[in-house]
Amino acid sequence: MTTRPRKQFAQHWLRSEKVLWQIIKAASLSKHDRVLEIGPGTGILTRFLLPEAQAVVAVEIDRDLCQMLAKQLGKVDNFLLLQGDFLSLELDAHLTAFPAFQNFNKVVANIPYNITGPIIEKLLGTITSPARQTFDAIVLLVQKEVGERLYAQPGSKAYGALSVRVQYLASCELICNVPSECFYPAPKVDSAVVRLRSRSFEPSALDAKRLDTLVKLGFAEKRKMLRNNLKGIIDRDRLTNLLEQLNISPEARAEELSVAQWVALANHSDALLLPNCSS
Numbered sequence: 001m002t003t004r005p006r007k008q009f010a011q012h013w014l015r016s017e018k019v020l021w022q023i024i025k026a027a028s029l030s031k032h033d034r035v036l037e038i039g040p041g042t043g044i045l046t047r048f049l050l051p052e053a054q055a056v057v058a059v060e061i062d063r064d065l066c067q068m069l070a071k072q073l074g075k076v077d078n079f080l081l082l083q084g085d086f087l088s089l090e091l092d093a094h095l096t097a098f099p100a101f102q103n104f105n106k107v108v109a110n111i112p113y114n115i116t117g118p119i120i121e122k123l124l125g126t127i128t129s130p131a132r133q134t135f136d137a138i139v140l141l142v143q144k145e146v147g148e149r150l151y152a153q154p155g156s157k158a159y160g161a162l163s164v165r166v167q168y169l170a171s172c173e174l175i176c177n178v179p180s181e182c183f184y185p186a187p188k189v190d191s192a193v194v195r196l197r198s199r200s201f202e203p204s205a206l207d208a209k210r211l212d213t214l215v216k217l218g219f220a221e222k223r224k225m226l227r228n229n230l231k232g233i234i235d236r237d238r239l240t241n242l243l244e245q246l247n248i249s250p251e252a253r254a255e256e257l258s259v260a261q262w263v264a265l266a267n268h269s270d271a272l273l274l275p276n277c278s279s
Contacts, residue, residue, distance in 0.1 A: 016182035026175045027139045034104035059086045110141040124169040127212040134198035147192035159255045161219040170196040211266035218254035238272045
């Protein structure tokens, strides 16, 4: 059975063995690891995962690809294939009948670029509602521009609200860049392999909703100084004083604050909120 990549599912299949091994190395797999793979496609990455892990659970939305994978890998003992949309699939419910595949601790995947954000949010949760399950490693092949935003550091062009939100929930690092010619069909953009590790940020935000609100408003207009973006909820003069107390420049813009400084700002701003402004 042969199948072609489908545009409706944003399918671009990695064909570089060098990159595949870099992904495997980044995941640091052992025979104790249970791995979730999102969008296995034709099973190129899957075949690299199976010999290295205790178990691999693959979720594929394309029914034709599922039939092909079931035919080729269906008899492999440590492989379980689920057909469906990962974003709406209730994995725990589906895995109830398969105890050997429950409690996966790592995610390794070449994910569709058009739903990268929602996939990461489902894996990590949000600032106000972190995911209950944590992962030792999440190794993802993503669009290069998105990858740069995930691991960006304060002061860089790519650093933004996404950087703060993700880095509050997980550490993130670049593994390697991947040129478009490493895929079939070649996408119009280059890609990157990134590794995230779930964590509880310390010190944590005392009020997660307030932190989320400050980040959202702070990055609303990146060219403006932070005190101007937040003037709707915090008096400018009082905010200026607080920034100075936190050793942050009163003229700082949102992209200049580290995640730790955002948390500190949230944890010290309660008394400064203007009346009728909920955090």
